[in-house]
Amino acid sequence: xxxxxxxxxxxxxxxxxxxxxxxxxxxxxxxxxxxxxxxxxxxxxxxxxxxxxxxxxxxxxxxxxxxxxxxxxxxxxxxxxxxxxxxxxxxxxxxxxxxxxxxxxxxxxxxxxxxxxxxxxxxxxxxxxxxxxxxxxxxxxxxxxxxxxxxxxxxxxxxxxxxxxxxxxxxxxxxxxxxxxxxxxxxxxxxxxxxxxxxxxxxxxxxxxxxxxxxxxxxxxxxxxxxxxxxxxxxxxxxxxxxxxxxxxxxxxxxxxxxxxx
Amino acid sequence: xxxxxxxxxxxxxxxxxxxxxxxxxxxxxxxxxxxxxxxxxxxxxxxxxxxxxxxxxxxxxxxxxxxxxxxxxxxxxxxxxxxxxxxxxxxxxxxxxxxxxxxxxxxxxxxxxxxxxxxxxxxxxxxxxxxxxxxxxxxxxxxxxxxxxxxxxxxxxxxxxxxxxxxxxxxxxxxxxxxxxxxxxxxxxxxxxxxxxxxxxxxxxxxxxxxxxxxxxxxxxxxxxxxxxxxxxx
Numbered sequence: 001x002x003x004x005x006x007x008x009x010x011x012x013x014x015x016x017x018x019x020x021x022x023x024x025x026x027x028x029x030x031x032x033x034x035x036x037x038x039x040x041x042x043x044x045x046x047x048x049x050x051x052x053x054x055x056x057x058x059x060x061x062x063x064x065x066x067x068x069x070x071x072x073x074x075x076x077x078x079x080x081x082x083x084x085x086x087x088x089x090x091x092x093x094x095x096x097x098x099x100x101x102x103x104x105x106x107x108x109x110x111x112x113x114x115x116x117x118x119x120x121x122x123x124x125x126x127x128x129x130x131x132x133x134x135x136x137x138x139x140x141x142x143x144x145x146x147x148x149x150x151x152x153x154x155x156x157x158x159x160x161x162x163x164x165x166x167x168x169x170x171x172x173x174x175x176x177x178x179x180x181x182x183x184x185x186x187x188x189x190x191x192x193x194x195x196x197x198x199x200x201x202x203x204x205x206x207x208x209x210x211x212x213x214x215x216x217x218x219x220x221x222x223x224x225x226x227x228x229x230x231x232x233x234x235x236x237x238x239x240x241x242x243x244x245x246x247x248x249x250x251x252x253x254x255x256x257x258x259x260x261x262x
Numbered sequence: 263x264x265x266x267x268x269x270x271x272x273x274x275x276x277x278x279x280x281x282x283x284x285x286x287x288x289x290x291x292x293x294x295x296x297x298x299x300x301x302x303x304x305x306x307x308x309x310x311x312x313x314x315x316x317x318x319x320x321x322x323x324x325x326x327x328x329x330x331x332x333x334x335x336x337x338x339x340x341x342x343x344x345x346x347x348x349x350x351x352x353x354x355x356x357x358x359x360x361x362x363x364x365x366x367x368x369x370x371x372x373x374x375x376x377x378x379x380x381x382x383x384x385x386x387x388x389x390x391x392x393x394x395x396x397x398x399x400x401x402x403x404x405x406x407x408x409x410x411x412x413x414x415x416x417x418x419x420x421x422x423x424x425x426x427x428x429x430x431x432x433x434x435x436x437x438x439x440x441x442x443x444x445x446x447x448x449x450x451x452x453x454x455x456x457x458x459x460x461x462x463x464x465x466x467x468x469x470x471x472x473x474x475x476x477x478x479x480x481x482x483x484x485x486x487x488x489x490x491x492x493x494x495x496x
Contacts, residue, residue: 113387114431130432131387131415213416213427214392220417228419231319231394 027245034242035235042239050217051225051240055202057133058221062140062201063194066148069141070197071190074149075178078156096146103142104210111138111211135212136219140201147200148193155189156182192255199251203244287311289330290475293318293337293396293463294422295361295441302487303478311475317420318396325350325468333475335465337361338396342464351466355476360494363400363459364450365435366428366443373434378455381435384413389424389436392417396461397424401437404459412437444492460494 008016035042042048073092077085095103111118111129121127129135163185167177183190205223212219214228222240229237289312292300300313314321314329318336322345325331334351335358336342345351367375373386381388390412391398398417405412415433418424425442427433435451439461443450465476478484485495 108427108430108432112430112432128387130427209419209423213389214418215414215416224419228392228394230323231317231392231419233394234323 030238030241030245033235033238035239038235039239039242042236043243045236047216048222048225048236048240051220051222054133054136054217054219055221055223058136058140058204058208059198059201061133061137062144062204063148063198065137065141066145066197067190067194070145070148070193071152073145074152074156074193075182077149078153079161092149093146095143100143100204100206100208101210104139104207107139107142107207107211111135130211131213131215131219133212133218136208136221139207139211140204143204143207144197144201148197151193151196152186152189155186159185195251195255199248202247288332288475289314290333290335291316291321291324291329291331292335293321294420295337295439296335296463297422298441298445298491299487299493302491303475303484306483306487307478309474319344319394322348322350331468333465333467335463336396337463338399338461339464340399341396342466345466351468352470353467355465355467357462357496358465358476358479359463359488360496361439361441361461361463361492362494363397363404363437363456364440364443364452365456366425366438366446366448366450367435368428368431368433369448370431371434371449372431375435375451378408378451378453379410381412381437382410386413386434387415387432388413389416389418389427389433390414391421391424391437392419395420397421397437397439400459400461404437404456407459408455439492441492462496463493 077089077092108130109115111121113119113122113128113130118129121129129138159182163181164177167181168174172180202221203223204221205227208219208221209224209227214220214224220228222244226237226240226244229240287310291314294315294317297315300311300315304311314324314331316324318338318341321334321336322341325334325345326348333355334342334345336345342351342354346354365375365378365381367373373380375381375386380386390401393399393402401412416424416427418427421438421442424433424436425438425446425448428436428438429446429448438448440450440452465479467476479488488495
């Protein structure tokens, strides 16, 4: 624990409180509207259970894709330098700030049936991604990947190359060094990256509905179900929101060792 | 400043608590399918109107959360009835326009759709609106009447989003409103069995504000605008 070393300057106090309120007020608003007495009923309807199943498949699939593709990408970015890498770093961060609906539209134009690459996926392999669970995984991966890559990349940089160089001096090949030295050293960052990217994928809405559409049991995830429920059944929408909020908080509490204990 | 005021009026949180509009600007809430009509009306008239455009049920939610408006237009009678039951509107003004379902086809008709029954073929990529929004309710009702099991690959949250995906060729076809098919220049299958699935756009006044906008829509000029955008007029 750190101790307060100086008194907070007065001009900072009021804006700081307002800043905290901007973040906290919406959560309080949500919780006070939650239908606590019927929460379990509302979260166990067929539609919501279907959405939970789709959300689990899609978010775990996306986290898996982040591990398989993001880990090598993070390694390349951490161990290389140059202008190309600097540009790549900006591109990797882009989905974090891009409106997800823009990402979904871009995915549609790239991987849709009439898209730049999607046309060949369709013609050569008979694969059409839009309106499939796989398409929802692709959309979720697009928005979740930066969270994984940046977490792991910074850990790889912090770990440095001393151990890897020592291993190489002792005769270990690049792959053996990666598996036996680099991976164990960044294990906790990989875990944190997985948890963060999973949570982001679970909350994905804009890119998913734009690229993969919305069909119960196939592409209708919990956030999409929430959005639709708002039209006719706001209380159920709030119930699902409370569930997603609880999961998000759980993930952050799980990761508190990395970000909250400074 | 007026534009700013209009933008703020769309944010229910900010305007909640404000009293009724005392100025001369009329605020009109219209459903998303009226988007193109609003630009046409602005061009045709000198009067400044603040438009609030959103899905019908969202408009009602905004009113409930305290948004300020003089007139409400919804894309179906059900949503308007809901607003009336909650006491959010004061005087019913009648039906302004009608819209109907059509089966819109992707450019070039990649699915080779030539009759209504094709929407039950699982091999095709078919879209409808989600049952939570008016166009989806209408599609569900139609499917039940035709005894057709629509092989939907997506149930979109708005008719515009659905029409866009058909226009982009990502879907082979889907049930949209005639106005949306027209807006995206889509070829349609439009027969008697479809035409019976019509939706009415009722208007209602809020408070005792001016209803000149409503009156305009019933003039021949107003009806012309509606017809040009694919609406039916009562």
